[in-house]
Amino acid sequence: MSVVPRRSIDDPGLADEFLRLVGDGDEYGAVEVVTALLDDGVAPQRIMTELIAGTQARVGELWAANEWSVAREHAATAISERALAAVAARTNVRPTRGRVTIACVDGEWHALPTRILAEMLRLDGWRVDFLGANVPGPHLITHLHQTGPDVVALSCMIATRLPRAHAAITACRAAGVPVIAGGRGFGPGGRYAQVLGADAWAAGAEEAVRRLARNWPPHGQDPQLSAFLGDDEYTYVVRNRGQLISTAMSRLTDAYPAMREYNQRQLDSTAEDMAHIVDFLAAALYVSETPIFTDFVAWTNSVLQARGVPAVALRVGLDSVRSQLRDYPRASAILDAGAAEIK
Numbered sequence: 001m002s003v004v005p006r007r008s009i010d011d012p013g014l015a016d017e018f019l020r021l022v023g024d025g026d027e028y029g030a031v032e033v034v035t036a037l038l039d040d041g042v043a044p045q046r047i048m049t050e051l052i053a054g055t056q057a058r059v060g061e062l063w064a065a066n067e068w069s070v071a072r073e074h075a076a077t078a079i080s081e082r083a084l085a086a087v088a089a090r091t092n093v094r095p096t097r098g099r100v101t102i103a104c105v106d107g108e109w110h111a112l113p114t115r116i117l118a119e120m121l122r123l124d125g126w127r128v129d130f131l132g133a134n135v136p137g138p139h140l141i142t143h144l145h146q147t148g149p150d151v152v153a154l155s156c157m158i159a160t161r162l163p164r165a166h167a168a169i170t171a172c173r174a175a176g177v178p179v180i181a182g183g184r185g186f187g188p189g190g191r192y193a194q195v196l197g198a199d200a201w202a203a204g205a206e207e208a209v210r211r212l213a214r215n216w217p218p219h220g221q222d223p224q225l226s227a228f229l230g231d232d233e234y235t236y237v238v239r240n241r242g243q244l245i246s247t248a249m250s251r252l253t254d255a256y257p258a259m260r261e262y263n264q265r266q267l268d269s270t271a272e273d274m275a276h277i278v279d280f281l282a283a284a285l286y287v288s289e290t291p292i293f294t295d296f297v298a299w300t301n302s303v304l305q306a307r308g309v310p311a312v313a314l315r316v317g318l319d320s321v322r323s324q325l326r327d328y329p330r331a332s333a334i335l336d337a338g339a340a341e342i343k
């Protein structure tokens with residue numbers, strides 16, 4: 001009789017093996033690993049939060065360090081999704097708790113973290129309506145009216161989506177459904193979630209499971225509800241987004257002559273970076289939190305440096321937006337704080 005070695009999630013080398021499988025596009029291999037772990041009695045929750053989520057974080061680091069291409073990251077994520085689906089297919093828990101709607105805010109494409117959350121809540125006995133990526137606010141509200149959930153779990157992984165998250169949170173609460181927020185877009189410790197009026201925040205799926213199992217809905221102090229936090233500076237930046245980006249692009253070409261040699265792909269990605277500068281600035285103005293912008297600049301600086309782009313290019317990019325916003329003191333101060341991040 002052959003003895004198949006038992007697999008433990010704590011095996012040294014397992015995380016590297018799984019990373020290699022997703023990085024090589026080995027879908028069957030990745031599914032075999034998670035299936036073998038389930039066969040050996042490893043809790044599905046641990047496979048999802050430790051192995052799959054942990055691997056995705058490493059995928060992100062490899063992409064940011066320019067070691068993996070965007071295509072390799074996309075392929076790896078698709079395989080992680082497949083492995084997650086294989087784990088979910090092996091579990092079957094009858095709902096014993098309430099009903100939860102899970103959605104990514106408008107313009108938010110990071111669906112995998114919410115998929116993990118969905119499976120974790122299902123395993124804890126929730127009936128889950130998983131709406132996935134990029135859910136426009138009005139459609140979310142229609143869904144709530146049709147299904148009557150006890151809670152909405154709203155994800156925002158990128159801070160640029162915070163104004164939309166605020167609109168969604170406000171609309172859900174106005175429809176009488178409390179909101180738990182999550183995702184790194186809500187900032188360290190979820191501090192922006194509180195500013196935007198969410199009823200609760202959780203750092204990850206495990207914490208969300210615990211949070212929703214106890215004392216839900218929350219009976220704490222009602223956070224202040226306001227439909228809109230933007231001021232005239234925020235409104236100006238959002239209304240003139242296209243103009244700010246295109247003017248910045250032409251000023252950038254004058255100030256940074258190396259750009260004249262750029263091919264179309266390089267020009268496109270520079271335009272994308274300029275768009276991010278404007279969008280993160282708008283989010284920082286909306287929430288009145290400079291760190292939203294400074295964290296983004298520090299992160300962009302490291303990503304660009306990993307790709308051999310000199311720091312001066314980002315500095316010039318910030319200047320070319322700032323010179324258009326001289327009459328806007330809050331925006332200028334945020335841009336200055338961003339520039340100070342570029343070492």
Ligand code: B12
Binds near residue numbers: 061112117182203
């Ligand atoms: C895969 C991926 C993508 C894929 C997503 C595909 C998909 N189907 O999900 C695609 C290609 C679409 C993508 C696009 C972008 N991405 Co991306 N992406 C990632 C990556 C590599 C993995 C994401 C993931 O699955 N993580 C695994 C999960 C499980 O990790 P987690 O965050 O710990 O998840 C927990 C919590 O977030 C929490 N949670 C999440 N939502 C909610 C909701 C509730 C209610 C609760 C309670 C909890 C909760 O629970 C989760 C489970 O425990 C991350 C890197 C990373 N470290 O995460 C970057 C990352 C998130 N992306 C990033 C960026 C910048 C982008 C882009 C802007 C890139 C670009 N230049 O276009 C775009 C933005 C698209 C958009 N508007 O949404 C940055 C964000 C940095 C920042 N400044 O905030 C990251 C961190 C990469 C990096 N290392 O820098 N991305």
